Amino acid sequence: MDIKTLGTWVAAISTLSVYSYLYKENALFRAVEYILVGLTTAHLTVMGYQNVYDVAINPVMTGTKVLMIVPIILGLLLYTRWSKHYSWVSRIPVSFMLTVAAAVTITGNIDANFMRQVRATMVPIKNLDTLVVVVGTITTLMYFFFMKIRGGSRAEGNGGPLAAVIAGGAELGRWVMMIAFGATFGSGVMSRIGLFIGRVQFLFGDWLKLIK
Amino acid sequence: MNILKTDIRWFHAILVLVILVPLFRPMGLPLTITKPVKDAYDLVESLPKGSIVLHANDVAPSNEAENWCQLLAMVKHNVAKGHRIILVSTVAEGPMYSDRIRREIAEPAGYVYGKDIVVLPYRAGNETAVTALAEDFQGTYKADYYGTPSSQLPLMQEVKSMKDIAMVGCWTSGDLGLWYIRQVEAKYRTPTVTGIVAVGLTLYGPFQASGQLKGLLLGQAGAAEYETLIKSPGKGLAAMDAQSMGHLYMVLLIVVSNIFYFQAKRQSAAAAGKGAR
Numbered sequence: 001m002d003i004k005t006l007g008t009w010v011a012a013i014s015t016l017s018v019y020s021y022l023y024k025e026n027a028l029f030r031a032v033e034y035i036l037v038g039l040t041t042a043h044l045t046v047m048g049y050q051n052v053y054d055v056a057i058n059p060v061m062t063g064t065k066v067l068m069i070v071p072i073i074l075g076l077l078l079y080t081r082w083s084k085h086y087s088w089v090s091r092i093p094v095s096f097m098l099t100v101a102a103a104v105t106i107t108g109n110i111d112a113n114f115m116r117q118v119r120a121t122m123v124p125i126k127n128l129d130t131l132v133v134v135v136g137t138i139t140t141l142m143y144f145f146f147m148k149i150r151g152g153s154r155a156e157g158n159g160g161p162l163a164a165v166i167a168g169g170a171e172l173g174r175w176v177m178m179i180a181f182g183a184t185f186g187s188g189v190m191s192r193i194g195l196f197i198g199r200v201q202f203l204f205g206d207w208l209k210l211i212k
Numbered sequence: 213m214n215i216l217k218t219d220i221r222w223f224h225a226i227l228v229l230v231i232l233v234p235l236f237r238p239m240g241l242p243l244t245i246t247k248p249v250k251d252a253y254d255l256v257e258s259l260p261k262g263s264i265v266l267h268a269n270d271v272a273p274s275n276e277a278e279n280w281c282q283l284l285a286m287v288k289h290n291v292a293k294g295h296r297i298i299l300v301s302t303v304a305e306g307p308m309y310s311d312r313i314r315r316e317i318a319e320p321a322g323y324v325y326g327k328d329i330v331v332l333p334y335r336a337g338n339e340t341a342v343t344a345l346a347e348d349f350q351g352t353y354k355a356d357y358y359g360t361p362s363s364q365l366p367l368m369q370e371v372k373s374m375k376d377i378a379m380v381g382c383w384t385s386g387d388l389g390l391w392y393i394r395q396v397e398a399k400y401r402t403p404t405v406t407g408i409v410a411v412g413l414t415l416y417g418p419f420q421a422s423g424q425l426k427g428l429l430l431g432q433a434g435a436a437e438y439e440t441l442i443k444s445p446g447k448g449l450a451a452m453d454a455q456s457m458g459h460l461y462m463v464l465l466i467v468v469s470n471i472f473y474f475q476a477k478r479q480s481a482a483a484a485g486k487g488a489r
Contacts, residue, residue: 022224047304051336054354104343108394112424116398120422133421183414187430190410191278193231193458194432197451198277200231211235212450 012207015199139173215472230461234453241456248420249437252405252427261294263378272305275385275409281435281448282407283383289442291321297329304334307357326365331357339391346374346396374400385409393424
């Protein structure tokens with residue numbers, strides 16, 4: 001038995017063991033679950049170490065990028081959180097990471113997630129699609145904003161025509177969101193069925209060779 | 213029979229059957245090519261021979277069923293058009309799949325490693341890793357997945373920045389595509405397409421609608437559509453009948469369960485009314 005066939009058999013037995021949970025929780029399922037956790041941890045540890053070695057340790061050792069000693073020290077400082085007296089030191093690299101992550105994300109976010117998304121909703125209404133985009137965006141925003149006006153109109157019953165329009169728009173916005181949630185649920189079902197089909201294709205195709 | 217009190221394992225067993233039958237006996241249900249998939253196909257078609265394509269391959273066992281067939285379909289198209297390919301990963305398992313692309317698709321098609329295709333190692337850091345490779349590609353990858361220094365790989369020498377990349381493809385079940393939209397498409401305007409698991413539709417749909425994504429492959433259906441366009445049937449297309457039957461079964465369950473639910477609710481309301489009297 002070559003290594004590929006052995007791998008296929010191990011994967012097939014593991015898959016069946018995991019699916020055995022659908023019938024009943026059992027020892028085989030738990031064993032495979034623990035093996036998966038162990039393997040994943042080991043694999044990530046090795047890959048993580050290799051990554052740190054390639055990016056930081058090796059350049060420092062060879063003298064090509066001596067400044068990489070700074071992130072290495074910051075990384076090591078993270079482990080001070082295990083000390084009662086010096087755990088505060090770990091806040092320095094954490095705050096550094098948060099700052100860098102925020103800065104990196106914000107620079108791209110302003111254009112990608114804000115400006116161009118806003119621009120994409122300001123479109124001439126040419127067909128049903130663009131109408132849905134414009135009406136859906138405005139009414140969904142109405143649901144989250146202008147709550148005071150809507151609340152006033154409901155509680156006092158004297159909000160006037162503006163409050164009535166906003167309340168109606170907000171109600172439509174609620175429906176738009178419900179439809180979006182339905183689409184998310186539907187695509188979630190599609191995804192889960194896709195995962196299952198993938199395993200069935202593996203079991204009956206790659207393993208048993210019953211389907212092409 | 214009350215469906216609400218039926219053992220759930222019966223429904224699991226029926227789902228298995230509903231999915232198995234079309235896999236053994238394909239029904240050839242019609243498949244429509246959607247615009248986001250056609251756009252992705254057209255983009256690849258429009259790239260001249262020799263263009264450098266970067267595939268951000270975050271395929272892992274957990275998303276293999278959906279993302280792997282998408283990536284395979286697009287790489288086959290790239291190879292058919294003579295594009296050169298660089299594969300990067302921000303998940304630890306990604307390079308294993310990239311290595312398979314080199315061995316199973318590129319090299320059998322005559323691709324020379326280092327000149328036409330390069331497999332780069334996993335880089336931790338998520339969005340910051342994407343920022344780093346966008347700003348300093350050669351500095352981020354000093355060596356490839358196999359340990360060969362980048363200086364010895366001719367293809368790597370041609371990529372100074374993201375401007376040298378003709379197209380980016382992101383294959384993910386998570387936020388990878390968003391990182392590339394923010395750090396690569398927004399800053400360098402590199403045409404970007406994404407292949408995502410089906411559940412990511414509402415997350416990525418707005419970026420496709422706004423034109424920030426030049427194409428979008430959604431789940432196995434997206435892969436099946438792409439396989440149809442390149443006339444190379446694969447696992448995506450083989451799964452479509454089973455997908456359709458599985459969805460039909462789910463819709464049926466939702467409708468029937470709701471009928472039983474409202475019936476039970478009405479009966480309990482009626483019983484409560486009688487009790488009050």
